[in-house]
Amino acid sequence: MAERYKIYDKLGSGGVGAVFRAYDNELKRWVAIKRLMSANDATGDQNLATELRREADALASLRNPNIVTIFDVASDAEGLFMVMELLEGEDLADVVGRGPLHYDDFKELASQSLEGLLAAHQRHILHRDIKPENIKVERLPGGRMQSKIIDFGLARAGMRARKQTEDQEGTVMGSIFYMAPEQLTRAPVDVRTDLYSLGCVFYEALSGRKAFDGETLNEVIDKHINHDIIPLNLVAPHVPPWLGAWVLRLMALNPEDRPTGAQQAIEEFRAWEKMSAAPPMMPWMPPGYGQQPGSYTQSLYPGSATTSTIPIQPGYYQQPAEAYAQPVLEVIPDAEPIIEMAAQTTPMARTSPPASRTTASRRTGSVTKTPSVRLHSSASVHEEEKKGPNVKLIAAIGVAAVLLLAGVWFLFSGKNDPESGGAASSGLLGSSGPAEVTYQLPQDRLFPPADTDICLHLVAGVGGTGKDGRLATPDSDVLEWHDISPLANDNLMRAYNKSSSHAPKRTFWPTPKDGIIGAKPNRTVLDFRPREGRPIAMSLSDAASEKEKFPFGSPAPRGMPGMTLGVVFQADGTRLPMRLLTLTGDGGAAVILKLDKTKKLVAEFRSGGSTVSITSRDVDCTLPCTAILTWSSDGIAELRARDAPGKLYRATAKIKAPTAPLSKLQFGKVVGSKQDNAPTYEQFSGFLAEAIMYSSLIKVDQVQLLETKTLRDYYIQGPPTKPSSTKK
Incomplete structure (x- = not known):
């Protein structure tokens, strides 16, 4: 084994043996190796060794995209082992x-x-x-x-x-x-x-x-x-x-x-x-199967009742009523x-997931992972x-x-807490202790593509806490905004000076009067509109220990090196111009997203003493918008923006890529010695629904999926249109 496979670490163990992460030196790929039986055990029980080899060969014969693939079954001086694909996800x-x-x-x-x-x-x-x-x-x-x-x-x-x-x-x-x-x-x-x-x-x-x-x-x-x-x-x-x-x-x-x-x-x-x-009732159905607990108002699945008290959850599969056939129970004929x-x-x-997962x-x-159980019994039933x-x-x-x-x-x-976006707690049976509160993406959301490279994910309806550390309720201040990304270790945004005077409020996104184009009903956002003349701003509190996991950090991401940053927002048209966000790093590089007096988006990319700007056309930032900024390792920067009516703008510029991680993020800005003297053009006023950042440059189809299915389709309603203008 040592000549072809290099063992790196142990992924797990069981009664038969252990599983290791290894590298195949011949085919240049990562694999999982399962040690089935030691040489000593095989010598002591030849029948068991023969059966194990026969079973391993049978498993290796399986070729199906929905079963883990066995590449090889072999023996060495230590005994029998199997080589399998190393699964992601x-x-x-x-x-x-x-x-x-x-x-x-x-x-x-x-x-x-x-x-x-x-x-x-x-x-x-x-x-x-x-x-x-x-x-x-x-x-x-x-x-x-x-x-x-x-x-x-x-x-x-x-x-x-x-x-x-x-x-x-x-x-x-x-x-x-x-x-x-x-x-x-x-x-x-x-x-x-x-x-x-x-x-x-x-x-x-x-x-x-x-x-x-x-x-x-x-x-x-x-x-x-x-x-x-x-x-x-x-x-x-x-x-x-x-x-x-x-x-x-x-x-x-x-x-x-x-x-x-x-x-x-x-x-x-x-x-x-x-x-x-x-x-109709069948023998396997428990008593009272057909009893329904109350009325319904929304169809979420094919064939579900047309009335339900649970909220509408976008993304569920739906079909028109005429697609359903008559209620005929079809049972397939028996087979041996x-x-x-x-x-x-x-x-x-x-096979254990990667450390990040x-x-x-x-x-x-x-x-909670469920361990295997051994139940003793001395005879058949x-x-x-x-x-x-x-x-x-x-x-x-x-x-x-x-x-x-x-x-x-x-x-x-534990049970999910809907107010925390699915915060869960768990504990040992028979033990006591405080339950750990965690944050997760709401269950009605389509999970973002390429999620293993997400280094920062902020969702307005999830992880917002107030002064007492409790989850923020509507119309309450959000002093801390917790990250739910899989890569970083609970990075969080904090209000400027940790003060309620500069903290955004959790609220529902105002919907348009015509109900056709704008924010969807019941979508949670953070309200960054200034109160009593004081600007609202939040910044990443301390990503020092995690900064290498951010864009352009030293560990290579799973995807292509670079950066992808997406936001969903709406600007207050009475306070333009303004700065929405600033992302910087130790090397002096920066990404800045502004909104000018004409309701356009301006993306600035700074690196090595140079600056390039990309200004959108047609897109109206005073309506609900999505904006996605990307920056490749070979120096291609891009702005992609779409507003509620569906107008799309996409343009690129050339600038040297950063040499240090971009790990300092800030929404809005407060400058000077006083808390309330930031220039108007540096303040952000409006609504912020979500921000998601990747430590990699995700592929074009993934960008499109992120922009439409993950972000826009959840927050914004409006007729999608073809790109109104595209600048290369």
């Missing part, structure tokens, strides 16, 4: 931690996960440990979400039916919140077992809560075995009845009531998606299920029924024994 658990998925993303998740399982099942391989932590997701440049199933450590190739995976001590392995009843009772498992676990994942992805949860392991086990579940339409009213029924079918208590395989589940999803009403052979392996170590998970309130003892009691005793021996505590995620 984050766990589905982290994504769901920011809030339930909207329909577009859920549909991608459902179809891709089932496609991946179908490919594995066709080769007679079960996963048997499906959970959010074992599904990696990544946002593609075009905005589409891609998912891949990882960690086939509990998988087993073969056609002979056996009981659930056991190790040498006869313990059942898996993740308790997602384990099928047949796994808990040691009954035979097959492809429908994976469907049950995937259904539990889908339930959580749609609702933000676990399907089977409890304060103790015994309670969770009881809920699985008794099928004690709250219907999706009760915990997540935005989910239409057909979708809730489809998920419940995957999670049916009896395997016979589930789809016979992933193919049937896919076809049923496509058929049921055309329904406009709830399907593939039965699987049991194994004696432990879960494969999960680990930071993001900590700071954005991600779902059929044997136990003959002997008489209650199956649930045996399972519970086994769990208690494991807890006493291992001292395992399980983490449960």
Whole structure:
């Protein structure tokens, strides 16, 4: 191995072995290497070594875009190992931690996960440990979400039916919140077992809560075995009845009531998606499934009721009513299920995300990782029924024994606080201590492209705190504005002199009287209009320890070196001209965005004693606007601006790139010895909704996605138009 692969660091470990990040010297690429078995273990148990090699070869034969790719299976002096692709992105658990998925993303998740399982099942391989932590997701440049199933450590190739995976001590392995009843009772498992676990994942992805949860392991086990579940339409009213029924079918208590395989589940999803009403009661549905909690006013998903009390959330998939067919329940004919052979392996170590993503998970309130659980049992459920003892009691005793021996505590995620933009708290079961408040992007937002290079992300409705440190409410002062980016470590903007006199207020963006062009209703902004003659200004408090992560810092970003900075704002037309923002660095370079007397935007780029300016045409900055500034490492600076009516301006200029990180950001300006004597032309007066900065130059299609889908479509309503003028 040492001749071809250079090992860098350990990403994780499991019962079979450990996973390492390595570099392939021949193919010049980063890979993940999983050590399956040491040479000593292989010598001591040749049968196990043979089975592991056969399973590894079977996994390596899988070629599917929704399954982690195995590049090679080989042996060296230390034993057997597998070489796998090193995945980017984050766990589905982290994504769901920011809030339930909207329909577009859920549909991608459902179809891709089932496609991946179908490919594995066709080769007679079960996963048997499906959970959010074992599904990696990544946002593609075009905005589409891609998912891949990882960690086939509990998988087993073969056609002979056996009981659930056991190790040498006869313990059942898996993740308790997602384990099928047949796994808990040691009954035979097959492809429908994976469907049950995937259904539990889908339930959580749609609702933000676990399907089977409890304060103790015994309670969770009881809920699985008794099928004690709250219907999706009760915990997540935005989910239409057909979708809730489809998920419940995957999670049916009896395997016979589930789809016979992933193919049937896919076809049923496509058929049921055309329904406009709830399907009739089926055996797998819990009592009271059709009961709806109150009235509705908004359709968010295909087939959902036309009335809902929850707020409109842009970005959800919608279809016109005429697109729906008559409510006919279509069940795909049964097919022979593939039965699987049991194994004696432990879960494969999960490939960990990069350090930056680990930071993001900590700071954005991600779902708590669920450790695998071992449930002791001495016989199958059929044997136990003959002997008489209650199956649930045996399972519970086994769990208690494991807890006493291992001292395992399980983490449960906290509830989202809508006022904090999804601030979450979590703690150990049975422990006490203050909950950590974190900040995250609201669940109704499309997450920005190339998110791993975001070094500063400020959203008016998220992370604003007042004098007492509490979250800012409408019409309250915002003294601190917390960053929610995945790269930096909670950088925050502070009001000038930490004074309420210079702090913006949190408010709702005023909407136009005609309701056609302007800000969308109920959009939160920070009000920077001066009060009592005092200017409002905020600056980045202290990015010294994080400045190298900002544009033109020393660590190379994942994308192209450079800078991308986007803002959503509206200027007060009675106070022009003004300065909106200033971004500087230690090397004297600067980016300044101004607004002149004629309502145009002026972007100044300064570096090496030189200055270039780009002035927009036609774009009216006194209307809601988006502006995106980019600066490449080869010295190409660009201004891209669009106003509410849809007028677009784009122009570039040539200037030497900065030689030091641009890490000092300020909105507005306060100068001089007194707090209120800043020249009018240096003050910013207006509304600021969002600012997002990348430590890289993102691609053109990503810029377009950022400008339209991520920023403009969320805040601004107005007819999109073709560029009115473009200057090269």
